[in-house]
Amino acid sequence: MEVTLLGTGDTTGTPTVGCECDTCAEARKRGVHRSRFSVHVRNERTDESLLVDLSPDFRHQFLTTDASLPDEAIITHIHFDHLDGLGNAYRVFDNLPVHAANTVDPITEESVADTIRRKYDYLDRITVVDHDPFEPFEVCGFSVRLVPVDHPPLICFGLTIEDPETGAKLSLSGDSSYDIPEDSRTALADPDLFLADAIVPASLCEHHPLGGKDYDDEGTPRTFGSKHMTREGALSLAAELNATETRLVHTAHFYPVEEAFEEPLAVDGEHYRLDGSGVDRLC
Numbered sequence: 584m585e586v587t588l589l590g591t592g593d594t595t596g597t598p599t600v601g602c603e604c605d606t607c608a609e610a611r612k613r614g615v616h617r618s619r620f621s622v623h624v625r626n627e628r629t630d631e632s633l634l635v636d637l638s639p640d641f642r643h644q645f646l647t648t649d650a651s652l653p654d655e656a657i658i659t660h661i662h663f664d665h666l667d668g669l670g671n672a673y674r675v676f677d678n679l680p681v682h683a684a685n686t687v688d689p690i691t692e693e694s695v696a697d698t699i700r701r702k703y704d705y706l707d708r709i710t711v712v713d714h715d716p717f718e719p720f721e722v723c724g725f726s727v728r729l730v731p732v733d734h735p736p737l738i739c740f741g742l743t744i745e746d747p748e749t750g751a752k753l754s755l756s757g758d759s760s761y762d763i764p765e766d767s768r769t770a771l772a773d774p775d776l777f778l779a780d781a782i783v784p785a786s787l788c789e790h791h792p793l794g795g796k797d798y799d800d801e802g803t804p805r806t807f808g809s810k811h812m813t814r815e816g817a818l819s820l821a822a823e824l825n826a827t828e829t830r831l832v833h834t835a836h837f838y839p840v841e842e843a844f845e846e847p848l849a850v851d852g853e854h855y856r857l858d859g860s861g862v863d864r865l866c
């Protein structure tokens with residue numbers, strides 16, 4: 584399993600357009616990008632690849648990396664930064680299967696799969712495939728599960744992607760607070776590589792109108808507002824899940840400049856190989 588982090592930023596990305604903050608300025612100086620979220624997972628045994636989330640930065644991501652165009656895709660939830668790159672399928676794919684959960688969202692009264700079908704009904708190049716949460720399905724030779732996470736007010740899903748031949752396992756938190764249900768934590772556990780939403784450090788919770796929640800024993804908030812984990816929350820979850828390697832993703836330009844380029848915050852273009860016995864970083 585080869586994993587390329589195509590987009591590692593939050594919904595505005597880093598640098599954010601029009602922003603002159605120290606972190607965006609330093610990102611421009613270093614030539615570093617955190618574009619809108621997307622992960623490319625290649626099965627080198629079958630030479631197929633799976634795309635997790637369709638970033639609005641899809642075109643730039645595929646022009647600036649060696650990632651092959653995907654054979655299939657999965658959408659975690661319907662926010663702009665994860666779904667609205669799907670229009671790129673037009674005239675690029677003959678037919679792209681798009682997998683999503685079938686759970687009806689009480690807010691939208693639609694499942695993620697239904698919303699995709701409705702919003703992209705003009706796009707005859709995609710086929711939306713519904714799935715029950717926790718039910719494993721096969722994509723590109725991998726066994727995949729959608730696991731419910733906590734991203735109010737919308738439903739959202741994390742993912743487990745496993746190679747049944749090698750035992751390699753990639754887990755993604757999806758966009759989520761720290762308050763992930765216990766059965767989802769059990770599914771996400773023991774990954775070789777864990778990609779965790781860590782939008783800002785806990786120190787910034789005081790600037791959120793809702794503050795933080797899910798405090799640890801030291802009083803550190805593991806959730807920023809209600810929708811995303813803090814860096815501290817993401818690292819605490821990674822430890823609980825016994826992840827071999829963790830990269831923090833979906834990070835915002837609000838990280839202070841002296842923290843924004845520190846490990847283990849991911850940047851676009853990172854490339855990993857998972858062979859079932861460990862993780863190698865290729866670039």
Ligand SMILES: [Zn+2]
Nearest residue numbers: 602604607836
């Ligand atoms: Zn900025």
Ligand SMILES: [Zn+2]
Nearest residue numbers: 660662734758
């Ligand atoms: Zn979201």
Ligand SMILES: [Zn+2]
Nearest residue numbers: 594662664758
């Ligand atoms: Zn997002």
